Every structure is written in C-alpha cells, then in structure tokens.
Amino acid sequence: MSEVLTERDLRTLMAVVEEGRQDEPTDGLPWAVLDELAGLIRCDAVTFTEGDLVHHRALFDQNYEEGQRWFDPPNPFSADMWTNFTNFLPFRHGGCAGNQVGVVRWSDFYSLRELREQPLFAEYFGPLGCRYSVGLSLPTSPGRHRKISLWRDTGSDFNERDRLVLRLLQPHLYDVLLDARRRQQRVPKLSPREWEVLQLADQGRSNADIARELFISVATVRKHLEHIYDRTGERTRASAAALMMPHFAATRTARSSTGE
Template identity: 40%
Template sequence: MSTSDLRASDLDLLMSTVAEAYRDDPGEGMPWALLLGLAELIPCDLGVCYQHHDHRACRTLLMQGVEPGGGREPVCGPEEPAPDDPFWQLWWQATCSWPQRTGNLHRVVHTGDFFPTERARRADPMSEVLPEMRYDMMLSLPAPPGEARRILFFRAEDPSFTERERQLAELIRPHVQEIWLDAERRRAGVPTLSPREWEVLSLAAAGRSYGEIAGQLYVSTGTVRKHMEHVRERLGVHSVAAAAAIAMPHAPAVRSR
C-alpha cells in the first residue's frame, strides 16, 4: 500500500488518536477517544460508529457512535433477536456482510467498491432500509464465529470516501484491534503486563518449561523465573495455570520467534 497521498499531519493525528485511546477510560465497547479521533481523522456528516453484531441470532450486541461535532450517541445493546427486521433479512446479500462472506477482514471497503454509480447504489435494497446513508466505509475487526465487529464511517452527502481515507483506515486498523483488546483487559481487571511478561506467560501456558522458554527467548532461566514471579504477583495467583486462566483470554498478539 502506498502512502504517497498521506500528509505528515495525517500520521500525527493518527498516532495521537491511538495514544489518547490507550489513556482513555475503556468504556463499554471502544474508548470514546478512539471514535472521536477517528471522526477527526476521517470526517463524516453522519458520524462514526463501532458495532458488534451476532448475525446468527439476528441481533446487535453493542452499538456506540459519535456524531459530527463530537457528540456521543447513547451506547445501546444487546438487543433482542429480530429476524424479521429488513436489515437482517438483507444481511447476507448486502455489502455489510462482505467480510463474513469472503473471510477477508483485513481489507477496508467502501460504497464505491460495490456500486460504481449512484444509480447502482439506489438499486440496492439496503438503500431503502438505510435511506439517509449514501456512503459508508467499513473497517472490520476479528470476532468469534457467528459475530461481526467493525468500525463504520457514514456520510449522507458528497464527497465519497477517497483512497487516502482508505489508507488511513487500513493503517490504524491493527491499532484499533489492540486498543479494543487493551480495553477488554481493563474492563476485566487484568493488570497491565509488559510485552516480555506476556510472551513468557504465553509460552508457559503452552506447556514450555522455564529452560525451554529461556532458550527460545535467549535469556537466562533465572530471568524467565523472575518474569513469571512478577506475573503471578500482579494477577494475585500462585501458579502458571491460574495466571493463564485469568490473563490469556485477554492477551495481545504475541510475536513468535
């Protein structure tokens, strides 16, 4: 991906958004600072929204959005299943399910990828369900089977989303996932561990001995033992198994060696 169209100010704002999101309260879904920063990074006259859907049950688990100008919409969800709702009836044929149908969660997609003309967009049945939404851009995130998590950017008026804006969304996407994982850890009360402590805990939870971990990480066995002592102290437990049970469901991506 070329970043030739990006400005230095874009990257400064992107990294500032990431930093503010880590400092902000985790909230119920995403830290508000993340959504507010995204709305400044990619302005939208209908706002920016985080959505978490259970598409098998035809229901929204959580929706959290910011309006133009920085207003915060009330967080809603979980909703009752609504299989008769036109949105869910059209889900599997609409563009909103493209990541689930293709298995491609990495590509950021927008209206122009599917509808080359305004006439084509208006012919889409979903345009009758969401008539106020003319353009949208979707940043998909990992989710359990049967679920969908994404950040959506909405516009009612021109301009349509540009390649520069897609590049910005693609650049921030891995940070968004890590911010959400960090928020989940904080909501669950999991103490902050260093990258090396997460790495050691991950290997220990996989059944590696301290000696094997030391050889893989090129450190001494004593160093590994000290890291695990710190992990157990911070989690308030006395065994690797207990530490793993508490922390590993919220673990960040660990770099393999």
C-alpha cells in the same frame, strides 16, 4: 494515482491510537477513538458495531454523531432485514459476512442510482439521511462481525486517502480494542517473554524446564515470575495462570497484528 499522507495526517493517526489507549474503556471502543476518527476523516457520524451472524442479531451498536455519544441496545434482525443485509454487497464483501477483513465503500459496489434501488438502503439507511459510507472490518471469531463505519449525509464520497488512513489504522485499532477490553476486565499487561514463561509454567514445567525451553537462565525465569506476581497481585504460578491464561489468545493476536 498513489495517495500520500501529510505529516499532519500521520500525527493525527498516532493521536487516534494514543488517545484510545489512554481513554477509559467501554463495551466497544474507547470514545476517544471515534472522536479522533471524526476529526481525521470528515464525516457526519462514526459507528462501531458487532454482530452475531449465526443468530442474526446485533450485539451492540456504538454511535458518535456531532459530539453526541450513545449505545443502541442489542436487538435481533427480522427475517426481512437479515435478507436485505446479506444481499447488500458491501456487507457481503466487507468482512461482515465472514469473507474477509478490509476497507470498503458503498460506491465500490453501487452507483448512487443503484444504491437507492437496494432494499436495505431504501428501507433503512436512506431514511436516516445516509448517502456515503466507508467501513473498516476488524478481526473477530467465526460467526461474528466487527466493523467501524463512517457516514456522510452530504458532500462528496470518501476517497482513496480516507481508505488509506483506515487501512493504516486497522491493526492498531484492533490492538486498542483488545487493550481496552483487558483494562475493562482489569487484566494486567505482561511482556511477550512473561507470557511465554507463564504459559510453560501453566503446563507444569519447572523453572529449569522453562529455562532450557527459552534458552535463558533459571535466575531469569525466577525474575520473570516475580514480575508476573507483582503485576497480577498473585503469589503462586497456579493462581497467576488461572487469572491470565484465559486472555492469552487475545493478547497473542494483538501482538501479531502489530508485529510485536
């Protein structure tokens, strides 16, 4: 049966994104995102984690539970813990093992009885009181994983409406994450056209060359450069490019994910 979201659901979806854009950046997601997700989808806790799959370690673990917020310190996995993670099907098929990016529940792979027999659940999640989980993976570089997880200790499992909500939010949450990290690094936001002009300027193209490449006038190129200088606080194309171009790939990915 097809799931349908209510008007209230859609307004709350927009609130998750807007609150995230306005909230202070953190090393993970803005806290408002986790707060709003807990209100949009009933859960006992929300976590956002990043890990290094090559060196078998957690890079950070951001937690929201009953209004409490905290980061757990980075830590390496023991050999046994890593084996248990890699043998846990939601981990292997939910993007954490680098296979895909998606939204998966524990119950997509295990019944409750089968779940209790999994070493990872028996030794780690079970003692924490976790009963149900749904995870949303976000894009990241090869050899890494990046995942938002929602947890329930009691009641019923996450349903298809919850999965649909997370799927709709996925590209926007990724954009919020990149935007927060740019703001945390105090990287100004440029328009897509300004990025094109700056990229060509960084390649040593003259204003006339850039104008021909982009089918715009030389005066328009100058105007774009003036905007870039105003937003970056730099006065030359070389210094503006030195500040901004290290962030070009991340901003291009963000625009692609949101269809800009």
